[in-house]
Every structure is written in structure tokens, then in C-alpha cells.
Amino acid sequence: xxxxxxxxxxxxxxxxxxxxxxxxxxxxxxxxxxxxxxxxxxxxxxxxxxxxxxxxxxxxxxxxxxxxxxxxxxxxxxxxxxxxxxxxxxxxxxxxxxxxxxxxxxxxxxxxxxxxxxxxxxxxxxxxxxxxxxxxxxxxxxxxxxxxxxxxxxxxxxxxxxxxxxxxxxxxxxxxxxxxxxxxxxxxxxxxxxxxxxxxxxxxxxxxxxxxxxxxxxxxxxxxxxxxxxxxxxxxxxxxxxxxxxxxxxxxxxxxx
Amino acid sequence: xxxxxxxxxxxxxxxxxxxxxxxxxxxxxxxxxxxxxxxxxxxxxxxxxxxxxxxxxxxxxxxxxxxxxxxxxxxxxxxxxxxxxxxxxxxxxxxxxxxxxxxxxxxxxxxxxxxxxxxxxxxxxxxxxxxxxxxxxxxxxxxxxxxxxxxxxxxxxxxxxxxxxxxxxxxxxxxxxxxxxxxxxxxxxxxxxxxxxxxxxxxxxxxxxxxxxxxxxxxxxxxxxxxxxxxxxxxxxxxxxxxxxxxxxxx
Numbered sequence: 001x002x003x004x005x006x007x008x009x010x011x012x013x014x015x016x017x018x019x020x021x022x023x024x025x026x027x028x029x030x031x032x033x034x035x036x037x038x039x040x041x042x043x044x045x046x047x048x049x050x051x052x053x054x055x056x057x058x059x060x061x062x063x064x065x066x067x068x069x070x071x072x073x074x075x076x077x078x079x080x081x082x083x084x085x086x087x088x089x090x091x092x093x094x095x096x097x098x099x100x101x102x103x104x105x106x107x108x109x110x111x112x113x114x115x116x117x118x119x120x121x122x123x124x125x126x127x128x129x130x131x132x133x134x135x136x137x138x139x140x141x142x143x144x145x146x147x148x149x150x151x152x153x154x155x156x157x158x159x160x161x162x163x164x165x166x167x168x169x170x171x172x173x174x175x176x177x178x179x180x181x182x183x184x185x186x187x188x189x190x191x192x193x194x195x196x197x198x199x200x201x202x203x204x205x206x207x208x209x210x211x212x213x214x215x216x217x218x219x220x221x222x223x224x225x226x227x228x229x230x231x232x233x234x235x236x237x238x239x240x241x242x243x244x245x246x247x248x249x250x251x252x253x254x255x256x257x
Numbered sequence: 258x259x260x261x262x263x264x265x266x267x268x269x270x271x272x273x274x275x276x277x278x279x280x281x282x283x284x285x286x287x288x289x290x291x292x293x294x295x296x297x298x299x300x301x302x303x304x305x306x307x308x309x310x311x312x313x314x315x316x317x318x319x320x321x322x323x324x325x326x327x328x329x330x331x332x333x334x335x336x337x338x339x340x341x342x343x344x345x346x347x348x349x350x351x352x353x354x355x356x357x358x359x360x361x362x363x364x365x366x367x368x369x370x371x372x373x374x375x376x377x378x379x380x381x382x383x384x385x386x387x388x389x390x391x392x393x394x395x396x397x398x399x400x401x402x403x404x405x406x407x408x409x410x411x412x413x414x415x416x417x418x419x420x421x422x423x424x425x426x427x428x429x430x431x432x433x434x435x436x437x438x439x440x441x442x443x444x445x446x447x448x449x450x451x452x453x454x455x456x457x458x459x460x461x462x463x464x465x466x467x468x469x470x471x472x473x474x475x476x477x478x479x480x481x482x483x484x485x486x487x488x489x490x491x492x493x494x495x496x497x498x499x500x501x502x503x504x505x506x507x508x
Contacts, residue, residue, distance in 0.1 A: 017506045079505075084347045086502035100347060107342025111277040112270065120270055123263045124348040152277070 006095060007176050007207040008058040008081060013090035015051040015080055015231075020044070050076045051231045053090070058176065058207045065222035065239055066211040067246045072228040074211035078102070078178045081209065096175030096206065101183060104169040105162055110154040114145055114164055117153055121168045135171050142197065143167035144190070159186055170197050173204035180211050215243060259353045268360040286368040290320055294372070301437050310380050312439065314470055317376045319436035321369050322398070322465040326458060327427050328362040329402035334413035334420040336406055341508045351501055355406045363399055373469070387468055394464030394474070401461065401486055404493040411500050414507045434458045457481060 051073050058064055066074045079085050081092070082100040107124070108117050118139055122132030140146045143163045145156075153161060162185045170183070183198060184191050202208050202221060212218055218225075218239065225242025227235040235245040276282040294317050302312035336358045343349040377384065413419040433452050441447045453459045460478040467474045 079345075079347070082347045084345065084505050102346055103342060104346070107340075107346060109274055112274045116270055116274065120267065123259070123267050124343055124346070126259055126263075126348055128260060128263055129266055 006057050006059050006093070007062075008056075008095070008098060008209075009093045010054055010056050010081065010087075011091045011093075012053045012055055013051060013080065013087040013092055014049065014053055015076065015085055016047050016049045016088050019046050019048045049231055051080065051087075054228075054231075054233050055090075056226060056233070056236065058209065060206055062224060063202070063208040063210070063222045065218040065225045065242070066209060066228060067218070067225055067242055068228035071230075073231040074228055075102075075180050076231075077228065078180050078209065078211060081176075082178055094176070098176040098178065099174035100178030100180065101169055102178075102180055104165045104183070108153055108161065108165060111152055113152055114149040114156065117164065118149075118168050121165070122171075125169070127172075135168075139167045139171065142193070162186070163190065166194060170194075170201055173201045175205060176207045176209065177201060177205040178209050182210070182212055182214060182217055218243070258350060259348075261356075264353060264356050265360065267357050268364060271357065271361055272364050283368055286365055287371055290317075290324065290369060290372060293320060297437060305438060307439055314376050314380055314382060315439055315466075316437060317372055318466040318469050319434075319462060321366070321372060322462050323431060323434070323436055323458075324369065325362065325366045325398065325402070326461055327431070328365060329359070329405055330409070330427055331420075331423055332358060332362060333402075333406040333409035334423050336410040337414040337504055337508050344505050344508055351407070351410070351497070351504060355403065355410060359399065359403050359406055362402065382469075383471060385471065387471070387473070389468070390474065391465050391468040394468065397482055397486060398461055398465055401482075401489055404489040407497055408489070408493040411496055411504060414504055430456070430458050434462060436462070457485060461485075 054077060056064070066077065068074050076085065078100055079102065080087060081094075082098055082102070083092075083094070084102075107121075109120060112120065115136075118136060119129070119132055122135065123129065127135070140149060143166075145160060145164055145167075148156065148160065153164075156164070166183055166185060184194060186194065208221065210218065210222060222239050225235070225237065225239040225246075226233060227242050227246045234249070235242050272283070276285065279285060281288075294313065298313040298316050299309060301316070302309045305312070336354060337344060337351070340349065340354045343354065344351070376382070409419060409423070434456055435449070435453065438449075440449050440453060454477065460481040463478045464474050464482055467478075
């Protein structure tokens with residue numbers, strides 16, 4: 001056949017970024033340092049290694065949970081797998097579409113109407129106008145925003161905005177779905193609807209990588225676990241074992257959230 | 258890459274929404290330069306002692322071409338910052354974002370073509386075969402705007418100072434380029450020659466403006482523009498290939 005059986009394969013990927021450390025700002029402690037800090041300070045350059053030698057493979061039907069404390073590199077790894085960041089070293093191979101739901105509430109235009117924002121988001125996600133148009137009845141029904149859809153987004157409440165963003169972003173499942181925290185928003189009833197939608201999305205996709213601090217959720221969805229700490233993989237294997245490992249070692253030595 | 262038709266729709270939406278809260282919407286795109294030309298046109302033709310039927314076409318076409326150039330130059334420095342959400346969500350590539358930004362600037366410019374038509378009618382300017390060269394000049398100008406948007410976009414996302422630098426330069430360049438003043442009878446050979454020969458903005462302006470005014474574009478202008486086009490695209494493609502992966506980290 002020649003078709004690889006993996007969906008996604010990362011081989012020894014590292015990501016290091018140049019960081020620019022501003023000079024010490026001591027305005028708060030010593031107002032007289034204001035001038036020297038603001039005008040005479042030099043920015044120091046350095047390199048931060050966000051991910052180091054991360055290897056993982058996701059095959060058809062596999063669901064991987066990313067486990068680790070805050071700042072371990074889970075979100076960074078997801079963005080790298082989605083192709084937003086490119087690895088500084090190592091290789092990343094994908095087989096099919098790999099898409100994530102990241103910061104879905106950002107990037108909406110407050111002056112534009114809800115409907116226009118649906119079109120914009122749809123187009124930005126790579127759908128054609130015709131496809132977005134076909135999705136609109138479903139989006140309106142799911143978001144329950146039909147009475148407000150011709151009103152500008154800045155008249156929406158925060159909850160309504162999120163509902164709109166979620167409804168558009170979860171319309172189609174990619175081959176590999178990347179989730180940075182489970183998406184749950186709105187009142188109890190909407191939350192339930194959304195849970196069904198998200199579960200559907202997971203069902204439709206051929207593989208899932210989920211980063212969450214919700215252990216119960218991870219147990220119900222994932223089959224495998226990968227423990228990250230300070231940008232390196234410290235454990236990889238069966239989910240229960242991974243959670244145990246995390247509980248014993250990393251989790252007890254660093255603050256859980 | 259997103260399909261061109263989708264990018265066009267995005268451009269249109271972005272443009273339409275930009276004026277959402279105004280009373281007369283995109284008419285402002287016309288009103289601004291019209292007021293400029295109407296007031297300063299008469300003032301400066303008086304000051305520089307040039308008949309209005311010579312000066313106003315020169316000012317109008319120059320101002321509109323300048324608006325396009327300066328739209329590219331100043332807009333480019335923050336193009337990726339403005340699309341941070343789209344970059345971080347992973348839907349749009351840098352090329353998509355640049356394409357939408359360039360098309361929006363061009364759409365803005367196309368509205369102002371009404372002014373060109375009005376000036377042609379009011380001053381009864383002749384439209385000759387050579388006038389079509391202006392269209393070629395416009396295409397070349399937009400092509401250069403494209404590489405510039407990518408180039409300054411990448412540099413500007415790393416060094417936020419670029420926006421400040423560029424704004425300062427563009428203010429000076431507007432006054433240093435013959436738009437609200439005309440080169441004397443000696444042209445580039447005169448005392449003001451340096452402000453033309455060594456001013457790339459002048460050459461880009463000329464390939465669009467001169468054919469409309471019934472003047473011949475000098476070969477120097479074609480050479481300068483050709484050099485900028487070739488080197489611009491070459492350098493930008495190297496920059497793009499090397500640094501496109503860094504943009505999401507910097508933005």
C-alpha cells in the first residue's frame with residue numbers, strides 16, 4: 001500500500017527560542033531608577049529550550065494524554081505538532097490533517113456581526129465560502145444565537161461570544177485532533193450539548209492528543225499517556241501507569257494546579 | 258494556503274467592517290484626498306507659481322500613488338502582529354496573511370481611482386496609448402508592495418522599532434518627494450535632482466504618475482524599479498524561508 005500506519009510521528013524534536021530579557025525594572029522599589037531603567041537599560045539575549053528530544057508516535061485510533069505541571073511544555077508541544085511552531089531540531093511527520101483548537105475565543109472582530117464572524121472564522125479555518133454557508137444553519141442551531149446573529153459582536157456577552165467561537169471551531173473533525181484543555185463553556189444545558197459535540201469530534205477524528213489537568217476526563221478519553229516535565233519526556237506508556245508515575249514523581253515535587 | 262477566492266472574501270469583509278461605525282463609510286477614502294487636493298492644490302499652485310491645470314493633476318496622481326506606497330510601507334511593519342490570533346490558531350499561513358493585507362491596501366486604492374477619473378474630466382487631460390503604461394507601473398508597484406509586506410512584516414515582528422523608524426521616514430519622504438512640489442524646468446538635472454535620482458519612492462511614483470501626465474518615464478526610473486523588484490523578491494524569499502518558522506514565536 002505504501003501508506004504509513006502512523007498518523008503523527010515526532011522524532012527527537014527540540015524547540016529552542018531566543019529570549020530577550022529586559023534589564024531589571026526596579027521602578028516599583030526605587031522610582032529614581034526609572035530613567036536609567038527605561039533609557040539606559042540593555043536587553044540581554046539568551047536561549048530558552050522549550051522542548052528537548054521529544055519523541056512520540058500516534059497511530060490510528062490512539063488517544064494520547066499529555067500530563068505535566070504548568071510550564072512543562074504541553075501547549076508548546078501541541079502547537080508544534082499542529083505545525084505552528086517548527087522544530088529547531090528533529091523531524092515531525094504527519095499523515096493526514098492535524099488541527100488543534102487553540103485560543104478559539106481570540107481573533108474575532110468586535111465590529112462585525114456574529115454572522116460575519118462565522119464567515120471569517122470559517123474561511124480562516126480553510127473552508128470555502130460555499131462550505132461555510134452550508135454550515136451556518138447548524139452553527140445557528142447549535143449556538144442558539146440566531147436572534148442576535150445580525151448584531152455586532154461587541155453587543156454580545158462574554159458567554160455568547162464563546163458560544164459562537166466554539167460552535168464554529170468544532171464543526172469539522174480533523175484526522176488528528178489536538179486539544180489544549182477540554183472546551184466547556186456556557187450554562188449547564190449548553191455545557192451538556194457541547195460535551196456531546198466534543199465527544200462526537202473525538203469520535204470522528206482518527207487520533208487525539210489531549211492536554212488537561214482533569215484526570216477523570218483524561219481517564220475516560222485517553223488510552224496512552226505521556227508525562228512532560230521542563231520540556232522533556234519523563235514517561236511514556238499506558239495511561240494509568242503514566243498517571244501513577246506523574247503522581248509519584250513529578251506531581252509531588254512541583255505544584256499541581 | 259487558503260484558496261484565492263476565500264482570501265478575496267476575507268479582504269472584502271475586513272474592508273467593509275473597517276468603516277462599520279462611521280456614518281458615510283468608505284466614502285471617507287475619497288473625501289480625505291479630495292479635501293487635500295482641493296485646498297492644498299490651489300494653495301501650492303499659487304505658492305510655486307504653477308498653473309492649476311498643470312499642478313493639480315500632478316498633485317492628485319502623485320498623492321494617490323503615494324497613499325498606496327505609504328499604505329504598503331507603514332502597514333507592513335505590523336502585519337503579523339495584527340493577525341496574531343490567526344497565526345497562533347494555525348489556520349492561516351504567513352503568505353495568506355500577507356495576501357489579504359496587500360489586497361486590502363489595493364482595494365482601498367481602487368476606490369480612489371474615482372479621483373483620477375474626475376481630474377481627467379475636469380482638466381480635459383488626453384488619454385493616449387502611452388497612458389496605459391501607468392497600469393503596468395501600478396502592477397509593478399503592487400508586486401513590490403507584496404514582497405515589502407512580507408519582508409517588513411518579518412523584520413517588524415522581531416524588532417518593533419521598525420514601525421517607529423518607518424513612520425518617521427515616511428513623513429520625511431512625503432515632503433522630499435515631488436508630490437506637493439514640482440521639479441523645476443531642469444528636472445533631475447536641477448538643484449532638486451538629488452531628491453529624485455536617489456529617492457526610490459520617486460521612481461516608483463513616476464512609473465505610475467508620469468504616463469498619466471503625458472510624460473515619458475525615464476530609463477533611470479525603470480532601472481531602479483527593476484532592481485528593487487528583482488532584489489526585493491530574491492532577498493525576501495531567502496528571509497521567508499529562513500525565518501517564517503520564527504514568526505509565531507516572536508509575534
